[in-house]
Amino acid sequence: MNELQKQFPILTVPENGKRLIYLDNAATTQKPLSVLKAVEDYYRQDNANPHRGVYELGVRATDAHENARVAVARFLHAAPEELIFTQNTSEGLNLVAYSYGLEFLKAGDEIALSVAEHHSNLVPWQRVAKATGAKLVYFYPGPDGRLSEEELDRKITDRTRLVAIAQVSNVLGLEAPVASVVRRARAVGAVVVLDCAQSAPHLPVDVKALDVDFAAFSGHKLYAPMGVGALYGKKALLEKMPPFLSGGDMIASVHEQSVSYAEIPRCFEAGTRNVGGEVGLEAAIRFMDSLGWEQIQAHEKALTARALKGLAAIPHITVYGEPVPEERCGVISFNVDGVHPHDTATILDASGIAVRAGHHCAQPLMEFLGITACARASFAVYNTEEDVDAFLSSVEQVRRWMGLGT
Numbered sequence: 436m437n438e439l440q441k442q443f444p445i446l447t448v449p450e451n452g453k454r455l456i457y458l459d460n461a462a463t464t465q466k467p468l469s470v471l472k473a474v475e476d477y478y479r480q481d482n483a484n485p486h487r488g489v490y491e492l493g494v495r496a497t498d499a500h501e502n503a504r505v506a507v508a509r510f511l512h513a514a515p516e517e518l519i520f521t522q523n524t525s526e527g528l529n530l531v532a533y534s535y536g537l538e539f540l541k542a543g544d545e546i547a548l549s550v551a552e553h554h555s556n557l558v559p560w561q562r563v564a565k566a567t568g569a570k571l572v573y574f575y576p577g578p579d580g581r582l583s584e585e586e587l588d589r590k591i592t593d594r595t596r597l598v599a600i601a602q603v604s605n606v607l608g609l610e611a612p613v614a615s616v617v618r619r620a621r622a623v624g625a626v627v628v629l630d631c632a633q634s635a636p637h638l639p640v641d642v643k644a645l646d647v648d649f650a651a652f653s654g655h656k657l658y659a660p661m662g663v664g665a666l667y668g669k670k671a672l673l674e675k676m677p678p679f680l681s682g683g684d685m686i687a688s689v690h691e692q693s694v695s696y697a698e699i700p701r702c703f704e705a706g707t708r709n710v711g712g713e714v715g716l717e718a719a720i721r722f723m724d725s726l727g728w729e730q731i732q733a734h735e736k737a738l739t740a741r742a743l744k745g746l747a748a749i750p751h752i753t754v755y756g757e758p759v760p761e762e763r764c765g766v767i768s769f770n771v772d773g774v775h776p777h778d779t780a781t782i783l784d785a786s787g788i789a790v791r792a793g794h795h796c797a798q799p800l801m802e803f804l805g806i807t808a809c810a811r812a813s814f815a816v817y818n819t820e821e822d823v824d825a826f827l828s829s830v831e832q833v834r835r836w837m838g839l840g841t
């Protein structure tokens with residue numbers, strides 16, 4: 436166990452009698468001691484309901500909440516007033532769908548999105564389309580898993596009012612051509628909603644440089660606790676959107692028959708906030724800062740390259756999306772011929788190796804690929820070459836375990 440792994444208590448506990456080799460990081464990451472301690476310290480020392488109490492403890496809780504907002508905004512290169520705390524990516528995307536989509540889209544408008552979207556960036560748009568009469572138009576990747584410029588040209592037209600796209604696919608692991616999407620969206624006056632659930636843990640996301648209108652991510656995929664995430668929205672758009680959820684702390688004043696709302700971002704944060712989670716997210720960002728993007732990316736790309744090379748040498752394996760390690764963000768989805776991915780995952784589990792199997796909340800992509808499910812290995816900073824080698828030698832044995840020879 437290396438020094439970094441020692442910072443993650445769960446990695447020290449054996450799984451099936453073996454060292455846990457956790458390769459389901461695209462689903463959620465494990466939490467370092469510094470994050471666990473930050474959450475514990477908040478509840479031990481600073482816990483009160485933010486924006487409510489005028490007493491000293493209440494002020495500390497408010498400071499914890501607002502300081503975390505500043506840290507998360509900086510992480511995305513956004514202004515704090517443009518940063519809304521959410522539970523997760525799904526809530527952020529739903530907020531945009533309901534507060535922007537329902538308000539500003541109408542019959543005949545088009546919502547363009549990739550067939551590779553996670554359900555969280557697809558089902559809300561289906562609901563908006565149904566409610567408004569707008570139409571969903573899908574981008575389809577080529578055989579290499581990439582969206583071509585021609586496909587973007589075909590699908591982003593004068594009728595497009597909104598483009599919803601994941602910066603990195605949770606199945607293919609490839610980066611979307613966000614700059615091309617934004618350029619075309621700007622040309623036709625459409626807004627761009629970026630799902631950063633799989634990008635924020637693996638590459639620096641600069642919402643200003645990308646010039647997207649909205650961007651959402653989940654803390655739990657980048658070493659923070661579950662139940663906290665963030666949505667960036669351009670100030671000019673947030674200011675004209677109605678609130679998503681209503682209730683306490685999102686108002687300026689309420690009368691029997693009328694209400695006026697708080698300023699952004701508070702008008703989008705109804706009810707008591709998950710300040711413990713926000714403090715944990717701030718600590719997770721500090722943890723990532725302490726490693727630095729250069730080291731994070733070099734390490735994760737090296738692991739991905741090793742895994743892709745190893746898989747290519749094993750017969751009967753299909754990897755989905757072009758196996759180019761430099762362009763992958765720590766995600767490798769694959770199938771073993773003749774073996775259901777649940778069996779693959781169960782066989783790997785017997786060796787203490789945790790990988791995900793299923794449709795990965797991307798059923799339209801599964802249909803497009805002509806499969807019902809696949810297995811997925813995904814990497815984080817604490818994974819090692821030994822983890823990759825153990826994964827590869829287990830994958831190599833899958834067909835033998837299933838009685839299918841080599």
Ligand SMILES: Cc1ncc(COP(=O)(O)O)c(C=O)c1O
Binds near residue numbers: 556
């Ligand atoms: C690309 C993508 N978008 C959205 C989500 C939803 O994230 P959450 O469940 O944290 O809301 C995920 C989760 O796996 C994802 O991979």
